[in-house]
Amino acid sequence: MYKLTYKQYFEALKEGKLLGLKCNDCGSYTAPPKLCCDKCGSTNNEVVTLSGKGVIKTFTVIRVAPEGYDAPYIVAMAELEEGPWLMGNIANVDPDKAKMDNIIGKKVTVGAKVLPKMNYTPDEGVTPAFIIAE
């Protein structure tokens, strides 16, 4: 039933390919993947490779981290060219220098950060690492 599971999505992201679903009924894109189109609920969709380009909409610098993470680091949300938003980390900005005017609205490409298996995670994880264009 699933055309794209989290594992397949993670494996592709690790190889530099951002996958998503394109709905054959309404034409909208869903990423990260889920069972049905996020807009219309249709399961008539196909796996596509997305451009991996977007714009940062908002961010924070985490100063107090959960167990297993080392602060400070940036968590941000980016809007992709195709419409969906992703949450990820920003790879190439010093957290101490992150301000609204040098982050929000900046163009990014989507890379990947691999996380080892930790307590309470089922397996290794892969999360988007946004790279702000110079």
Next chain:
Amino acid sequence: MRKVCVAGVGMTKFGKSEKSSIEMFAEAAMEAIIGSNIKPSDIQCLYLGNVFGDFEEGQALMAPYAAREIGLSVGTPSLRFEGACASASMAIRDAFVAVAGGFYDVVLAGGTERELAMGTPLATRTFNMATEQYYEGMTGLTFPGVFAILSRLYSKKYGIPLSKLKERMAMVAVKNHKNGAKNPLAQFRKEITVEEVLSGPMIAEPLQLLDCCPFTDGAAAIIITTEEKAKKMVEKPVYILGVGQGSGAPLYRQKDFTLIESRVAAAKTAYAMAGIEPKDIDVAEVHDCFTTAEIVATECLGFFDFGTASEAVEKGETQIGGRIPINPSGGLKSKGHPIGATGAAQAYEIVKQVRGEFVERGTQVEGAKIGLTDTLGGDSGVICNIIYGIKG
């Protein structure tokens, strides 16, 4: 559907506790039972909110042990409700559904949590577990982080400079501490200033320490029953006039989540069931886990137009005596936030507000007849709204 009422309510002191989660719940429950003039054996079901008992005390399966701790009979079903920070409100809503539908006549609902036993790194990790884990939690997002991200979206969307917004956010903390200072059950009974908020350590930029609610130990409980039985139990039964609950998507699917759609939907359901509008609410306990959280909640609940609630805070409209008093208990911010219990503690406050019991405490909202609780679970995965009212 039968009319449903609250009889007795109970709540422990919030803060650091030397008691177990079950002991705390038993104390709150017994206060509610005694206040309802009933015996434990009159209770037909227990709905218990608890989120991280497994991590805090290594204790899963808390509900049946809690049931037997307070003397419920061996044939009484007991259920754990897990809806992150909204767990107890979910328990109360389901108790309402069961009594309204005629299956039970008397249900004990509430919750308990012992967060301080975990320490900050593990507590921060467990709270992160309530965000979607595969595409969101792995970024290392924390709960302060969620509302930090929201604060910047809000500042951009409505053109309120972040420095101005942060000042108004600080005023939310100042107001709630002012109320909490008068609440003997609150964790922090201390007034604070805007300057203190703005000079605190950074937690998740732009949120500072005093923008955030604390980790807390505590429990709260309420007895939910039919109108007919409640009238026999207590002098002032409080009616549950409307309930609503929504299910929100992960944040990356909500995109701009300054307008939390699950909250708008839940509130709409509750208002429609009660046959009232936001302007009819006299007092509200709103989910102020972070200062910005209260600002956006009061917009989604229809108290203020979108983008205007921070200005309303500055004008004093959410103070006791203002247009719509928000969090007279001190809120999660000052009273504390034992997540499994929070919704029941909000109910405790609103039930006593509409009964007019806080005159001596100095936080009574004058003439309050209808009150609302608003509880958010996770980063809006669960929103539960409940409207309480008194006759006459």
